[in-house]
Amino acid sequence: MALIIGLTGSIASGKSTVSLMFDDFNIPVVDADKLSREVVMPGENAYNKIVETFSEEVLREDKSIDRKKLGSIIFQDKEKRKQLNAIVHPAVRKKMLEKRDHYVKQGARCVVLDIPLLFESKLTHFVDKTLVVYVDEEVQLQRLIGRDGYSREEAYQRINVQIPVKEKAAMADAVIDNNGSKQESYQQLESLLNEWQVLQ
Ligand SMILES: CC(C)(COP(=O)(O)OP(=O)(O)OC[C@H]1O[C@@H](n2cnc3c(N)ncnc32)[C@H](O)[C@@H]1O)[C@@H](O)C(=O)NCCC(=O)NCCS
Numbered sequence: 129m130a131l132i133i134g135l136t137g138s139i140a141s142g143k144s145t146v147s148l149m150f151d152d153f154n155i156p157v158v159d160a161d162k163l164s165r166e167v168v169m170p171g172e173n174a175y176n177k178i179v180e181t182f183s184e185e186v187l188r189e190d191k192s193i194d195r196k197k198l199g200s201i202i203f204q205d206k207e208k209r210k211q212l213n214a215i216v217h218p219a220v221r222k223k224m225l226e227k228r229d230h231y232v233k234q235g236a237r238c239v240v241l242d243i244p245l246l247f248e249s250k251l252t253h254f255v256d257k258t259l260v261v262y263v264d265e266e267v268q269l270q271r272l273i274g275r276d277g278y279s280r281e282e283a284y285q286r287i288n289v290q291i292p293v294k295e296k297a298a299m300a301d302a303v304i305d306n307n308g309s310k311q312e313s314y315q316q317l318e319s320l321l322n323e324w325q326v327l328q
């Protein structure tokens with residue numbers, strides 16, 4: 129039986145950074161953020177629904193979704209966020225489960241589902257173990273600003289629409305403390321995978 133790990137955290141806590149490390153252990157990762165970009169490509173159902181709901185105002189000149197613009201709308205309006213989630217999440221879940229099952233069928237010993245909203249969307253039944261990538265709030269804020277160039281207010285807005293990462297860490301089966309170097313996080317991941325006996 130394959131072990132399915134749900135990898136989560138909060139925005140800019142380091143999920144993608146840790147998710148890349150699984151490659152070294154030949155463990156496949158299904159990335160919900162990546163799928164959420166694929167399902168809103170022009171021509172897809174979710175794309176059409178987004179245009180219907182949010183108007184052509186959220187399109188770029190080439191008709192693709194202007195993610196920055198859509199983000200600036202939904203991160204400050206709970207109702208609009210719910211509308212977008214209702215459009216995008218079902219399509220992402222379907223693709224995620226298809227990919228999970230594909231890797232399991234191929235004989236993977238372990239599959240990672242990288243899902244930013246694992247706890248918020250109550251998806252823990254998709255996985256056997258939950259793993260949270262944790263950082264202190266000030267580190268999270270600085271890394272988010274450093275990566276995306278948001279103002280402090282914009283960064284807080286994005287952090288505050290999710291369950292605080294401290295609370296997620298308290299709910300998780302395991303936690304990687306990503307306040308230190310990437311190397312330190314890598315070592316924590318390696319020990320955990322040994323503990324969970326998924327390394328060949
Ligand atoms: C609003 C959008 C267009 C902004 O796109 P952008 O490229 O700027 O951000 P990206 O998609 O890379 O998301 C960055 C991070 O924001 C957070 N986030 C994104 N959407 C949401 C949401 N609906 N609620 C809370 N946090 C969210 C996550 O931590 C995610 O990792 C995009 O995030 C989106 O379509 N969101 C709805 C789908 C969703 O919930 N995706 C996240 C999990 S599948």
Ligand SMILES: Nc1ncnc2c1ncn2[C@@H]1O[C@H](COP(=O)(O)OP(=O)(O)OP(=O)(O)O)[C@@H](O)[C@H]1O
Pocket residue numbers: 137138139140141142143144145146161244271272274275306307308309310311313
């Ligand atoms: N241990 C670390 N030391 C220094 N910088 C780090 C560390 N871990 C991650 N970072 C940097 O912090 C930023 C956020 O990390 P990352 O993109 O992995 O977060 P994320 O949780 O995947 O974010 P999102 O929720 O937006 O997808 C990136 O610029 C990344 O390079």
